[in-house]
Amino acid sequence: MFLKAVKLKDDFVPNQEHYPFSIPALAQLDELSFDHAVTFFVGENGSGKSTLLEGIADQIGFNPAGGSKQNFQVFDVHASESALSEYLRLSWMPRVTDGFFLRAETFYQFASHIDDVDWTGYRDYGGKSLHAQSHGESFFSLFQHRFKENAIYLLDEPEAALSPNRQLAFLRLMHDLLSKGNVQFIIATHSPILLGYPDAQIYxxxxxxIESVAYTDTEHYQVTSYFLQHRERMLEQLFMEDE
Incomplete structure (x- = not known):
C-alpha cells in the first residue's frame, strides 16, 4: 500500500453547522487507516463516503472532477473539491504520484475532455473515443488500458455502468494488478459483488x-442475500407497506 492513513489536520475542530462537517460521519472523523491493498467505503447516499474520497483525490493532486494529475487544470465541472480536502492530512509510505480518480457522475465530461486533448490515438482507452463506446464498454476500457502498476486508484461507484458479469471481470482485473504488487484501490460502492473482493477492508x-465491518455484516450483502432467497416474501412485505 501507499496511502497509510487520512486524518483531520492537527488541532482542527469541525464546525458541524456547515458542509461537509454537517455530515455526521465526517464530523466524527479522526483518523482512518488503510491496512489492505483494497479498501471499500459503503453507506447510504449522503453518508459522506464520496465526499471523503473526493477530498483524498484532491489532496493527492488528482483532478477532483475525475481524472489524473495530468487532467488537473484543464478539466473542471464543479468547485466542491475545496469543501473537505483543505482540512485533510495524508500519511504515505512511500508517496505515489501516479493513479486515477474515477467519478461515475462526471465520466461523460471526462470522456469529452479526452476527445479534446488526446494525441495518442486513445492508447489508454482501447484505441477509440470513450464516446464511441457504450457506457459500460467505456468504463471497462479505462480500467483495462489505463490502469497500471505502481499507482493508487480512487473509484466512486465504478459499478454504475457495469453489468454483473462486467463487475466480475473488473474483480479479475483488480486481482491481476494486485498480484503484481504496488497497487492500491480505495472504492466507494453500493455493489455487493465488488464488496466481495477477498481480504478487503470495508468502512x-x-x-x-465510520467503522470497519465484515462483508457479511454489510447491509448490501444482507439485503441482497435475503432478497435472492426470499424474493416473493420480501416483495409482498414491501408492497403491503403502501396499502
Whole structure:
C-alpha cells in the first residue's frame, strides 16, 4: 500500500453547522487507516463516503472532477473539491504520484475532455473515443488500458455502468494488478459483488461515524442475500407497506 492513513489536520475542530462537517460521519472523523491493498467505503447516499474520497483525490493532486494529475487544470465541472480536502492530512509510505480518480457522475465530461486533448490515438482507452463506446464498454476500457502498476486508484461507484458479469471481470482485473504488487484501490460502492473482493477492508459510514465491518455484516450483502432467497416474501412485505 501507499496511502497509510487520512486524518483531520492537527488541532482542527469541525464546525458541524456547515458542509461537509454537517455530515455526521465526517464530523466524527479522526483518523482512518488503510491496512489492505483494497479498501471499500459503503453507506447510504449522503453518508459522506464520496465526499471523503473526493477530498483524498484532491489532496493527492488528482483532478477532483475525475481524472489524473495530468487532467488537473484543464478539466473542471464543479468547485466542491475545496469543501473537505483543505482540512485533510495524508500519511504515505512511500508517496505515489501516479493513479486515477474515477467519478461515475462526471465520466461523460471526462470522456469529452479526452476527445479534446488526446494525441495518442486513445492508447489508454482501447484505441477509440470513450464516446464511441457504450457506457459500460467505456468504463471497462479505462480500467483495462489505463490502469497500471505502481499507482493508487480512487473509484466512486465504478459499478454504475457495469453489468454483473462486467463487475466480475473488473474483480479479475483488480486481482491481476494486485498480484503484481504496488497497487492500491480505495472504492466507494453500493455493489455487493465488488464488496466481495477477498481480504478487503470495508468502512461503513453512517450517523454514528465510520467503522470497519465484515462483508457479511454489510447491509448490501444482507439485503441482497435475503432478497435472492426470499424474493416473493420480501416483495409482498414491501408492497403491503403502501396499502
Amino acid at each position: 461503513h459510514f453512517d450517523e454514528t461515524g
